[in-house]
Amino acid sequence: xxxxxxxxxxxxxxxxxxxxxxxxxxxxxxxxxxxxxxxxxxxxxxxxxxxxxxxxxxxxxxxxxxxxxxxxxxxxxxxxxxxxxxxxxxxxxxxxxxxxxxxxxxxxxxxxxxxxxxxxxxxxxxxxxxxxxxxxxxxxxxxxxxxxxxxxxxxxxxxxxxxxxxxxxxxxxxxxxxxxxxxxxxxxxx
Amino acid sequence: xxxxxxxxxxxxxxxxxxxxxxxxxxxxxxxxxxxxxxxxxxxxxxxxxxxxxxxxxxxxxxxxxxxxxxxxxxxxxxxxxxxxxxxxxxxxxxxxxxxxxxxxxxxxxxxxxxxxxxxxxxxxxxxxxxxxxxxxxxxxxxxxxxxxxxxxxxxxxxxxxxxxxxxxxxxxxxxxxxxxxxxxxxxxxxxxxxxxxxxxxxxxxxxxxxxxxxxxxxxxxxxxxxxxxxxxxxxxxxxxxxxxxxxxxxxxxxxxxxxxxxxxxxxxxxxxxxxxxxxxxxxxxxxxxxxxxxxxxxxxxxxxxxxxxxxxxxxxxxxxxxxxxxxxxxxxxxxxxxxxxxxxxxxxxxxxxxxxxxxxxxxxxxxxxxxxxxxxxxxxxxxxxxxxxxxxxxxxxxxxxxxxxxxxxxxxxxxxxxxxxxxxxxxxxxxxxxxxxxxxxxxxxxxxxxxxxxxxxxxxxxxxxxxxxxxxxxxxxxxxxxxxxxxxxxxxxxxxxxxxxxxxxxxxxxxxxxxxxxxxxxxxxxxxxxxxxxxxxxxxxxxxxxxxxxxxxxxxxxxxxxxxxxxxxxxxxxxxxx
Numbered sequence: 001x002x003x004x005x006x007x008x009x010x011x012x013x014x015x016x017x018x019x020x021x022x023x024x025x026x027x028x029x030x031x032x033x034x035x036x037x038x039x040x041x042x043x044x045x046x047x048x049x050x051x052x053x054x055x056x057x058x059x060x061x062x063x064x065x066x067x068x069x070x071x072x073x074x075x076x077x078x079x080x081x082x083x084x085x086x087x088x089x090x091x092x093x094x095x096x097x098x099x100x101x102x103x104x105x106x107x108x109x110x111x112x113x114x115x116x117x118x119x120x121x122x123x124x125x126x127x128x129x130x131x132x133x134x135x136x137x138x139x140x141x142x143x144x145x146x147x148x149x150x151x152x153x154x155x156x157x158x159x160x161x162x163x164x165x166x167x168x169x170x171x172x173x174x175x176x177x178x179x180x181x182x183x184x185x186x187x188x189x190x
Numbered sequence: 191x192x193x194x195x196x197x198x199x200x201x202x203x204x205x206x207x208x209x210x211x212x213x214x215x216x217x218x219x220x221x222x223x224x225x226x227x228x229x230x231x232x233x234x235x236x237x238x239x240x241x242x243x244x245x246x247x248x249x250x251x252x253x254x255x256x257x258x259x260x261x262x263x264x265x266x267x268x269x270x271x272x273x274x275x276x277x278x279x280x281x282x283x284x285x286x287x288x289x290x291x292x293x294x295x296x297x298x299x300x301x302x303x304x305x306x307x308x309x310x311x312x313x314x315x316x317x318x319x320x321x322x323x324x325x326x327x328x329x330x331x332x333x334x335x336x337x338x339x340x341x342x343x344x345x346x347x348x349x350x351x352x353x354x355x356x357x358x359x360x361x362x363x364x365x366x367x368x369x370x371x372x373x374x375x376x377x378x379x380x381x382x383x384x385x386x387x388x389x390x391x392x393x394x395x396x397x398x399x400x401x402x403x404x405x406x407x408x409x410x411x412x413x414x415x416x417x418x419x420x421x422x423x424x425x426x427x428x429x430x431x432x433x434x435x436x437x438x439x440x441x442x443x444x445x446x447x448x449x450x451x452x453x454x455x456x457x458x459x460x461x462x463x464x465x466x467x468x469x470x471x472x473x474x475x476x477x478x479x480x481x482x483x484x485x486x487x488x489x490x491x492x493x494x495x496x497x498x499x500x501x502x503x504x505x506x507x508x509x510x511x512x513x514x515x516x517x518x519x520x521x522x523x524x525x526x527x528x529x530x531x532x533x534x535x536x537x538x539x540x541x542x543x544x545x546x547x548x549x550x551x552x553x554x555x556x557x558x559x560x561x562x563x564x565x566x567x568x569x570x571x572x573x574x575x576x577x578x579x580x581x582x583x584x585x586x587x588x589x590x591x592x593x594x595x596x597x598x599x600x601x602x603x604x605x606x607x608x609x610x611x612x613x614x615x616x617x618x619x620x621x622x623x624x625x626x627x628x629x630x631x632x633x634x635x636x637x638x639x640x641x642x643x644x645x646x647x648x649x650x651x652x653x654x655x656x657x658x659x660x661x662x663x664x665x666x667x668x669x670x671x672x673x674x675x676x677x678x679x680x681x682x683x684x685x686x687x688x689x690x691x692x693x694x695x696x697x698x699x700x701x702x703x704x705x706x707x708x709x710x711x712x713x714x715x716x717x718x719x720x721x722x723x724x725x726x727x728x729x730x731x732x733x734x735x736x737x738x739x740x741x742x743x744x745x746x747x748x749x750x751x752x753x754x755x756x757x758x759x760x761x762x763x764x765x766x767x768x
Contacts, residue, residue, distance in 0.1 A: 011524065012526065013529075024194050024356055025194065028192070028194050028358065033357075033358065034194060034356070034357065034358060035322075035355055035356065035357045036194065036355065036356040036357075037351060037354065037355040037356070038196075038354055038355075038356075039298050039299075039350065039354060045526035045527060045528065045529065045554065045557060045633075046524075046526055046527045046528075046529060046732055047524055047525055047526030047527070048523075048524040059357075060429040060430070060432040060433040061426075061429045061430050061432075061433040061499065061500045062322075062351055062355035062357070062426070062429065063351065063499050063500070065499050065500055065501035065512070066501055066512055066514040067512030067513045067514040068512065078521060078522070078524070079524070081517055081519065081521050082521045082524075084515045084517060085514045085515055085516060086514075087514075087515055088513070089513045101732075101735045102522050102523065102524035102525070103524070103525060103527050103560065103561065103730065103732065104522045104523060104561075105522055105735070106727065106730070106732065106734070106735050106736070107561055107562045107727055107728075107730065108724075108727065108736065109561065110520075110522035111522075112522070113519045113520075113521070113522075116517070116519060116521075119517050119518070119519055120515070120517065123515050123516075123517065124515075125515055142746060
């Protein structure tokens with residue numbers, strides 16, 4: 001199997017590391033060779049963060065480069081636009097419609113481009129926009145955005161839904177399992 | 191058992207399974223997780239030391255006693271540990287000793303892009319360089335074997351991509367009976383000139399023996415391909431080369447980067463029309479190839495700066511033609527910044543407002559240099575703010591003394607700020623040192639340090655009092671302020687810089703990300719009161735933004751610190767807190 005590439009991007013503190021942990025575990029259990037690359041440290045302080053997940057028969061590079069991503073899962077609108085050049089032709093951007101102003105916007109040095117999703121669509125990108133924050137709140141916590149987005153990704157994967165749910169059970173603390181399963185379902189359905 | 195592990199976790203596991211009994215480290219991205227993961231093994235000793243020199247000497251002491259030991263640090267940490275490093279090369283070891291050092295090509299979280307391989311060459315210590323998590327595990331184990339077989343510490347070199355990438359690792363049974371007895375051996379361990387002069391030839395002979403080992407070791411391997419050119423590579427660059435060429439091209443994959451093999455490289459090159467060297471940062475392998483008469487193409491094709499990827503390598507070979515979406519929109523950057531409620535922000539606001547020259551240091555508070563606070567004038571290395579302000583004031587005299595401070599975090603002060611303060615106390619410059627005490631090592635992800643009162647395992651530990659330490663050094667004026675109280679901060683800063691003696695201000699408030707710090711209810715902006723003066727925007731709090739001509743507070747980010755309320759001339763920020 002040719003290597004598949006999933007990028008998870010967002011703003012430091014949004015919980016993208018749990019999403020990549022979940023996905024990584026699931027793919028290892030499926031018997032794939034897997035590489036997950038993340039950058040720690042400075043970028044966690046509210047900066048732009050990116051995690052690469054690659055899987056297939058044999059994976060070499062831990063990073064995803066321009067035109068290689070099958071999926072970009074973005075926790076925030078602007079971040080989807082920032083990394084859209086990594087998308088493969090025919091790839092899909094799954095994006096949480098949340099807007100988080102970066103510092104240049106906060107201090108008035110730049111404007112937040114409101115129509116980035118439309119701009120991407122005009123370039124022929126398949127954009128699957130979802131209000132993951134509201135769905136996460138519906139599931140019980142705004143922190144479950146990551147699992148809502150994983151639920152959305154699961155729709156595109158030819159993999160039994162039960163396996164995703166089992167991976168969730170193995171990745172989160174017992175008291176948060178039910179809430180996260182609900183978040184996953186909401187992402188999957190809506 | 192197969193597990194998906196980051197390189198650093200794999201190193202920790204490899205060290206442990208090799209029987210490593212003592213680890214002493216100072217945190218530093220991208221090396222921190224090695225020690226954090228090792229701390230989870232209950233039957234091995236693990237600690238945070240105040241700095242890398244102390245950590246390395248502690249590990250050396252454990253090795254001297256006969257236990258397998260290790261220390262871990264980032265690339266710039268090895269500068270701090272360089273003093274013991276060079277002479278440990280002469281003494282060699284008793285129990286095996288591994289020094290893990292993590293480089294940061296691309297500077298994801300560092301102040302420079304130095305290449306640690308130079309240290310291996312300069313100190314004549316062997317260096318292994320894994321390219322994925324399995325090798326991180328295997329090489330960590332093998333490093334102890336090499337250490338004891340050749341009587342030398344061994345450097346295990348990581349880089350950001352190997353350290354922080356997860357790949358599948360298969361672990362093996364833990365080694366047993368690795369401890370050695372301690373026997374007094376002055377000729378080997380007392381490095382006074384008479385002994386050291388006899389140890390130097392030993393080091394040279396050892397390097398020759400290690401070079402022979404490099405010729406046949408499984409660490410270095412040839413993968414034959416069909417093309418008429420070949421590539422010599424190591425570390426993560428190997429993965430990028432394989433990503434592009436698969437099994438088509440011949441590859442000499444080097445797992446041991448010091449000393450480098452000679453015959454192996456010559457034999458590899460002999461059958462090929464062209465040989466490329468693909469290595470991040472400096473041309474170490476390339477220079478060696480040229481020195482042994484092997485003509486290679488290296489840095490003229492592959493950059494000496496920054497991180498590689500499959501794209502950069504493909505581009506150098508003229509192969510990069512991938513489809514890529516480009517938006518016309520200029521996407522605003524999203525730099526890292528101090529968190530909402532960060533205690534550093536209040537102090538930086540005061541310093542910025544009063545146009546004070548601020549010599550900075552290494553930590554989260556380096557972010558005080560960013561807009562809108564733009565509060566810093568200098569950042570060099572760990573501790574340099576304190577030594578630097580002394581030199582600045584000695585050179586500038588009264589003109590600078592009355593308008594300059596330096597800022598340094600609690601952990602960085604313990605690391606190497608205290609020696610600079612001793613110099614200030616001894617040579618009596620009128621310098622004002624602000625210790626930003628957030629009660630944790632913040633930037634690297636919350637590690638305990640000597641001022642927090644807890645060990646790496648979270649157990650109660652000794653606690654250094656910053657006040658008592660500064661006073662005992664001879665600083666007569668030591669004041670403590672709360673950075674959430676802007677009026678107090680401003681008053682005390684002005685008073686202390688006006689004094690004709692050295693002084694220390696401890697700006698104390700725990701990091702808001704600490705679990706025991708309970709956030710207050712978020713503030714709200716009363717739109718009736720907000721007059722759109724944007725004064726609060728000069729504070730740079732990520733929880734405050736400007737929408738529909740008024741400031742608004744993001745309730746998911748605000749922790750209710752209330753500093754913005756002190757800034758607002760119209761009392762528009764309202765708190766629900768009782």
